[in-house]
Amino acid sequence: MQVGIVGAGISGLTLAYRLRQQHPEWKIDVWESTKRCGGVLHTSLEDNSVVEMGADSFLVSADLPWAADLARELGLADDLLDTSEKFRRALVVHRGRLAPLPPGFQLLSPGKIGSVLGSPLLSWKGKLRLACEGLVRRRVDTSDESLASFAKRRLGLETFERIVEPLVGGIYTADANLLSMEAALPQFVQQEREFGSLTRAAATRRTQSNTTGARYSLFQAPRHGLGMLVTKLMSAIGPESVHFDYDVNNIVRQLDGRWTVEFNNHPAHNNVDILVFSVPAHVTSVALTNTVPKAARLLGEIPYASSAVVHLTYDQTQFTKPLDAFGFVVPRIEGLPILAGSFSSIKFPQRARSGQEAVRVFLGGALQSDLLRRDDSELIQLAHNALVPLLQIRGPSLVQRIVRWDQRMPQYHLGHRDRVARIRQEVSTHPGLYLIGNYLDGVGIPQCIHTASRTAAAIDTDLKSRKS
Secondary structure: OEEEEEOOEHHHHHHHHHHHHHOOOOEEEEEEOOOOOEOOOOEEEEOOEEEEOOOOOEEOEOOEOHHHHHHHHOOOHHHEEEOOOOOOOEEEEEOOEEEEOOOOOEOOEOOOHHHHHOOOOOOHHHHHHHHOHHHOOOOOOOOOOEHHHHHHHHHOHHHHHHHHHHHHHHHHOOOOOOEEHHHHOHHHHHHHHHHOOHHHHHHHHHHHHOOOOOOHHHEEEEOOOOHHHHHHHHHHHOHHHEEEOOOEEEEEEOOOOOEEEEEOOOOOEEEEOEEEEOOOHHHHHHHHOOOOHHHHHHHHOOOEEEEEEEEEEEEHHHEOOOOOOOEEEOOHHHOOOOOEEEEHHHHOHHHOOOOEEEEEEEEEOOOOHHHHHOOHHHHHHHHHHHHHHHHOEOOOOOEEEEEEEEEEEEOOEOOHHHHHHHHHHHHHOOOOEEEOOOOOOOOOHHHHHHHHHHHHHHHHHHHHHHHO
């Protein structure tokens, strides 16, 4: 059996790993258009410190166990680090200064209203409106709703602008007026339908699980960064199975039902029995245009946002006040040119040399895309200048690094789930063709791993069905 996987990000590597487990006799080729594996998981080891160029950790919970399970399966159990027990909290920029996120507030869930009432983030009018969340009637209309509409309707405009929008924006780098609740945050839609109130849902959850909102303790990362996960997967798959600098531009269905894969820079690969695309939707769209035109059109309709991550290292003596949180988010109404900041060396002390602090600053996204037209040096200076008044930093940064992620974050706009369902329906009419990636079932590392693992199982099921 000949298997071709386009893309060597976490989704493609996980799929190749699962198929190798299930069928060690199969020939598996992974074609990657760049010169390295991992996609947006990219770890750089410099001066005895770990520098994450993309994601720096993954969520571990009862409903999202897949990343941690895979890491342990690959032999990384002893290398998995929990976030530091100190300073497990997040901050929000409020009128040019940093203020703590109310304890228990998690994305759209207010947790204990009492903790919010003492927060400086909201005026008394905003707090009163939030306290009335339990009195807001549940929505009867079952059509898709945007984050902005949902949050304003249930929590009020002020809570949306000051807390919800920056928290969710930090994850999806999205326009809240377009972000689909059904696709991105379905758990809160379900909470409203089931309990009639997010506050009552949070109270029930506390009673049942004895948790109190934001779960900073549930994030983990390998000791030497997420690159360890990529390295372990590569080793398990077999490095000879991964081919770099292979840019797929078209696929052709052969008369015998197998596939021919055509590349821009290499000879075509014939007789592929199973073909899986694990690249962004817009890249997949181009390759499928001639063979699955309806799916290609729908894939091309999924918008993407670009971003940049600036890594800055400072001596601890440069901070007037020591860092005492995991990071901060920036409400759009603050008018700052950055989306968020993450204190890497507070979350994981191994992320900086002794006596230093590592800070990652995020820029761009759907609402600040124009910033990315600036050159690297300008963006680095922009990030530093934004940090200086917020963190009371004296002097320039010791180390500066920047990485750009062009068109890497899929935007789950209104109607996204229906669009994905239609894409899958179209692709299902072409036996042996599959799609995986972060534009389908969630942008997080656990979701991508889960989708890839389910696809490996589906391939086996489909093959058995075709044989019978």
